[in-house]
Amino acid sequence: MKNIFKNLFSKKNLSRTISFLMVTLAYILIEVMMNTVGMSRLFKSLLVPTCCYIILALSLNLVVGISGELSLGHAGFMAIGAFTAVIVSGLTLTTVTNDILRLIISVAAGSIVAGIFGFIISVPVLKLSGDYLAIVTLAFGQIIKSLITNIYLGIDSKGLQMSFVTNTLNLEGGKMLLSGPMGATDTAKISNFTSGFVMILITLFVIYSMINSKYGRAIMSARDNRIAAESIGISITRTKTLAFVVSSILAGMAGALYALNYSTLQPAKFDFNTSILALVYVVFGGLGNINGTIISTTILYILPELLRSLQDYRMLIYAIVLIVVMQLTNSAKVKNYLEKLNKKFFRKGAAE
Amino acid sequence: MTFLTYLISGLALGSVYAIIALGYTMVYGIAKMLNFAHGDIIMAGGYVAFYAFSKFGLPSYLCIILSIAVSTIIGVIIERLAYKPLRQASSLSVLITAIGVSYFLQNAAQLMFGSDTKIFPAMLTEGSLKMFNGQLTISYLTIITIVTCIIIMVGLTAFINKTKIGKAMRACAEDKGAAQLMGINVDTTISVTFAIGSGLAAIAAVLLCSTYPSLSPTLGSMPGIKAFTAAVFGGIGSIPGALLGGMLLGVIENLTKAYISTQLSDAIVFTVLIIVLLIKPTGLLGKKENVKV
Numbered sequence: 001m002k003n004i005f006k007n008l009f010s011k012k013n014l015s016r017t018i019s020f021l022m023v024t025l026a027y028i029l030i031e032v033m034m035n036t037v038g039m040s041r042l043f044k045s046l047l048v049p050t051c052c053y054i055i056l057a058l059s060l061n062l063v064v065g066i067s068g069e070l071s072l073g074h075a076g077f078m079a080i081g082a083f084t085a086v087i088v089s090g091l092t093l094t095t096v097t098n099d100i101l102r103l104i105i106s107v108a109a110g111s112i113v114a115g116i117f118g119f120i121i122s123v124p125v126l127k128l129s130g131d132y133l134a135i136v137t138l139a140f141g142q143i144i145k146s147l148i149t150n151i152y153l154g155i156d157s158k159g160l161q162m163s164f165v166t167n168t169l170n171l172e173g174g175k176m177l178l179s180g181p182m183g184a185t186d187t188a189k190i191s192n193f194t195s196g197f198v199m200i201l202i203t204l205f206v207i208y209s210m211i212n213s214k215y216g217r218a219i220m221s222a223r224d225n226r227i228a229a230e231s232i233g234i235s236i237t238r239t240k241t242l243a244f245v246v247s248s249i250l251a252g253m254a255g256a257l258y259a260l261n262y263s264t265l266q267p268a269k270f271d272f273n274t275s276i277l278a279l280v281y282v283v284f285g286g287l288g289n290i291n292g293t294i295i296s297t298t299i300l301y302i303l304p305e306l307l308r309s310l311q312d313y314r315m316l317i318y319a320i321v322l323i324v325v326m327q328l329t330n331s332a333k334v335k336n337y338l339e340k341l342n343k344k345f346f347r348k349g350a351a352e
Numbered sequence: 353m354t355f356l357t358y359l360i361s362g363l364a365l366g367s368v369y370a371i372i373a374l375g376y377t378m379v380y381g382i383a384k385m386l387n388f389a390h391g392d393i394i395m396a397g398g399y400v401a402f403y404a405f406s407k408f409g410l411p412s413y414l415c416i417i418l419s420i421a422v423s424t425i426i427g428v429i430i431e432r433l434a435y436k437p438l439r440q441a442s443s444l445s446v447l448i449t450a451i452g453v454s455y456f457l458q459n460a461a462q463l464m465f466g467s468d469t470k471i472f473p474a475m476l477t478e479g480s481l482k483m484f485n486g487q488l489t490i491s492y493l494t495i496i497t498i499v500t501c502i503i504i505m506v507g508l509t510a511f512i513n514k515t516k517i518g519k520a521m522r523a524c525a526e527d528k529g530a531a532q533l534m535g536i537n538v539d540t541t542i543s544v545t546f547a548i549g550s551g552l553a554a555i556a557a558v559l560l561c562s563t564y565p566s567l568s569p570t571l572g573s574m575p576g577i578k579a580f581t582a583a584v585f586g587g588i589g590s591i592p593g594a595l596l597g598g599m600l601l602g603v604i605e606n607l608t609k610a611y612i613s614t615q616l617s618d619a620i621v622f623t624v625l626i627i628v629l630l631i632k633p634t635g636l637l638g639k640k641e642n643v644k645v
Contacts, residue, residue, distance in 0.1 A: 064444070070444070109395070128629060128633050134494060135580070135581065135629070138581075139581070139620075139623075139625050142577075142618055143619045146616065146618045146619040147619055150613075165615055241585060279444075279451075283448045312459075312463055316459040317458035319452050319453070319454075319455035319459060320452075320456065322455065322618060323452040326438065326441075326449040326452065327437055327449070328432075330440075331443050
């Protein structure tokens, strides 16, 4: 027992233990609060989206922080996951009556399809490097968004029907699953906070297992020194592809969770700004830092909502916070000061 | 003839993209950063010109000069306050700061001018040139746009190749440390680059708003992304590349809108970009850098 405990808090596993503890505690706390003192509607409505953005940010962190490639199109994978999940959920509405089972099927489908797209996209993307890679991911995000904006998909007695660019569907009874720029309408809301929590745990499990495995070390070595990693026999393309595909699967999962929380969803939701938002969360939390990402996403997602009383000024304040934090974290003076503080408080710990 | 009409209006749109792309490419070449706030400087320039013209009734040339001056000042202030302290920071921190600046400008504009869309007045010119017995109609605005773009290109190339500050800019783009050792003031050079880029953004703003006469706080985002794409398309850091990339992007966009589909034009433009980058990984005119161990 003592050994397990020691192992959990060893230097290697500390971050993982903290992640799981933090998320679980937050979940328990919120559940208890909901069932005792109650919670405002606004706050309740923020729970699932926060979970989605945490998963999205964690998945992006895998590409940007761990694998070291800038992706500006992660909202695209989220969109694929979201609309696949909506379609699957709509198709299985009558056959699978159990909500939880249907949620699992839809989310799995969303993740898998996003993963397949991730693989297809990674082939051209990983041939490039640096800013050129970033712009190609941006382009893919835009392409996916504008394709989904043009898909009309409906189901009736004759089965699944689809048209592209213009709505030529003539449904007999039945219903529309996707209607172009309007996106998904009339989706059954089946995801909830508990499912969001479980999916965060799955995400954490996947990411930590990956980081602590031989593949994770290969990915990080390719990030730190590409040539050195190549010279000891690590296939750069293969490791980067792995990170990219796993990341797109997770982003798809985030999208699926997000989509099934709303009855309507427009493709325009997953635009360039959403990708950028996720990137902001990752950079704020610290590249490659998983706990940092979770905390920064929670704070930065809820902050603009808390500032709602300031109305028009809230996004202005948000922008100023972004700029100021970036200035502070990169200023030599602040860094020195933090180091001094760190020494003062943790000197004993360091001596042990 | 209709094809020619679409081609020429595509070239005009491409000229606007090229002028904006110049700002991206010059800043990238020298400061090695993606200035995401560049698109919002276009928006600022647009509003200045709008208010100068319709509220204060200034003549249009004064409006344009005022717009250029204000944009230049905004650009330099942003560089000094937000980007300069981050010169040694990681490129991602700079990127996030640029995003912050972009949000700031958009929301400040929304607070100051309201979020409603304003109709931009025809301040440059009206009417059009008819050729071939009226079969081909080119508006004067189109001609002005293309000519302005060409003048800017020629002027800028001369500036960079012939003047002392241009030489300093090239030196900084090559190697900042070495440039400093040679007595070049790197900070001033970067500020000048931002000033030029922002001034050009104001010109682009007037041209863009005259062609598509609606003005809103988010005006700059989409042209910004497109121009950034154009800069990468032509090879980021290269000035002729920005011209080529911008023109191609404008023409492709207009022709797809005319002949394939309006809704799919973005998808097609970005697909072409990806194909180009796969064939030429550093853009059409970009230089390939060899990595030494």
